[in-house]
Amino acid sequence: MPHDEGMSAEWNYHPALPLQNPSIFRWPMDPKFLMVWFVRNWLMLSERVMLVILSFAAWYFCYPSLETAQSFAFGWIFQTWVVNMVLMCVFAGGLHWYFYMHKGQGRRLKFDRRDQAKGNALWTFSDQVHDNMFWTLTSGVAQLTAFQVVTLWMMANGYAPTLTFAENPVWFVLALILLPIWSAFHFYWVHRLLHVPCLYKRVHALHHRNVNIGPWSGFSMHPVEHLLYLSTFCIHWIVPSHPIHLIFHVIYQGPGAAMTHTGYEDLLVRDKRRLALGTFYHTLHHRYYECNYGNQEMPWDRWFGTFHDGTDVGKERMRTRLKTRKR
Ligand SMILES: [Zn+2]
Ligand SMILES: [Zn+2]
Numbered sequence: 001m002p003h004d005e006g007m008s009a010e011w012n013y014h015p016a017l018p019l020q021n022p023s024i025f026r027w028p029m030d031p032k033f034l035m036v037w038f039v040r041n042w043l044m045l046s047e048r049v050m051l052v053i054l055s056f057a058a059w060y061f062c063y064p065s066l067e068t069a070q071s072f073a074f075g076w077i078f079q080t081w082v083v084n085m086v087l088m089c090v091f092a093g094g095l096h097w098y099f100y101m102h103k104g105q106g107r108r109l110k111f112d113r114r115d116q117a118k119g120n121a122l123w124t125f126s127d128q129v130h131d132n133m134f135w136t137l138t139s140g141v142a143q144l145t146a147f148q149v150v151t152l153w154m155m156a157n158g159y160a161p162t163l164t165f166a167e168n169p170v171w172f173v174l175a176l177i178l179l180p181i182w183s184a185f186h187f188y189w190v191h192r193l194l195h196v197p198c199l200y201k202r203v204h205a206l207h208h209r210n211v212n213i214g215p216w217s218g219f220s221m222h223p224v225e226h227l228l229y230l231s232t233f234c235i236h237w238i239v240p241s242h243p244i245h246l247i248f249h250v251i252y253q254g255p256g257a258a259m260t261h262t263g264y265e266d267l268l269v270r271d272k273r274r275l276a277l278g279t280f281y282h283t284l285h286h287r288y289y290e291c292n293y294g295n296q297e298m299p300w301d302r303w304f305g306t307f308h309d310g311t312d313v314g315k316e317r318m319r320t321r322l323k324t325r326k327r
Pocket of ligand 2: 191194204289
């Protein structure tokens, strides 16, 4: 039975259920839907457009140039690490401050009733937020920087194909639109791999201790998961791109993960939904584990039968699937 958005026994807030399919790959293709998707994501000041603007600014003002990156040297590698550290702290720290310390919108649009956990030995330092910060700012930022540095060095030396806006303006713009779609594709398969029991137990369980998620949970992963998750950047080793694409990709995967794990659906400004900062789709994954491995960008979960639409029927369907799998 469909439910309007609101409260339930399980959730402080849930969107209208069953979850609709907002994927641009849904079939049959609907040109009007595609137009709306494009306008909303790329012709308005959306989360993505903001990240692109930030990427341009970071490339011109913060990160080292291609010439500098021609040979490995401590200076520019350290500079890249510092910028990533600052971006991570501003994104995750800023969102955490707004939603959980300042309590900027109270519990409005917050999925889970609980607050972040404290005094529980499950967590490093017995504190969920400190635990999440630890994994994010050590292994997370280090590996993010490592991938970025190696890729930039490859671009600077002609080992990775590059392009400029002047050479190919169409592909330059198209690549920005395609990167999140590529990322969603890569994420789904890496994530399914991480749910293979032996990898799950040793690696992915660390991220999944966050049943009730917050901004710092997004990029809080085991080092092996960071490695797999960030291997999405290898696309730049094969497909021509510009350092700005790489930076956009870096911000999208790293600091951007804080934006998809706030525990809230949207940021409200004067009671209007202004920014999408979390999805019920992935929140369901954190609550029920064996469903919704991907995100809404790609319909993989629907195609491969791992979709949970948030309703009791969806939950039952997931249980039946797990039972038949175990047999
Ligand atoms: Zn997650
Ligand atoms: Zn998972």
